[in-house]
Amino acid sequence: MAETVDALILDLLEWIGAESRPYPEVIEAWRTSCPRLPVWEEANERSFLEHRHEPGRGTYVSVSALGRDHLRAARRSRNNVPSSGDACGLSSDMTEGET
Numbered sequence: 001m002a003e004t005v006d007a008l009i010l011d012l013l014e015w016i017g018a019e020s021r022p023y024p025e026v027i028e029a030w031r032t033s034c035p036r037l038p039v040w041e042e043a044n045e046r047s048f049l050e051h052r053h054e055p056g057r058g059t060y061v062s063v064s065a066l067g068r069d070h071l072r073a074a075r076r077s078r079n080n081v082p083s084s085g086d087a088c089g090l091s092s093d094m095t096e097g098e099t
Helices: 003-017 022-030 037-043 065-079
Strands: 048-054 058-063
Touching: 003 022, 003 037, 003 058, 003 065, 022 037, 022 058, 058 065
Parallel strands: none
Antiparallel strands: 048 058
């Protein structure tokens, strides 16, 4: 079951992406009452997420530096190739307009 949670945590980090998302949107999509799939809770416990309050706008959730590092490492492991990409999977040496 731990592998399932780990895979879902990666999905959560990728879903949030490089930009922050409103807390209610994240919680609605990712919170579960299933004790066997504690994706949201586990990602927070591992410090993969950051929460910040924006006055007049509410709380926003973003992927922490540790979460971005975890995502990059998982991608390298999955692809078995070194990666210099950011949290969105874009290579840092890509020029605008390249895919």
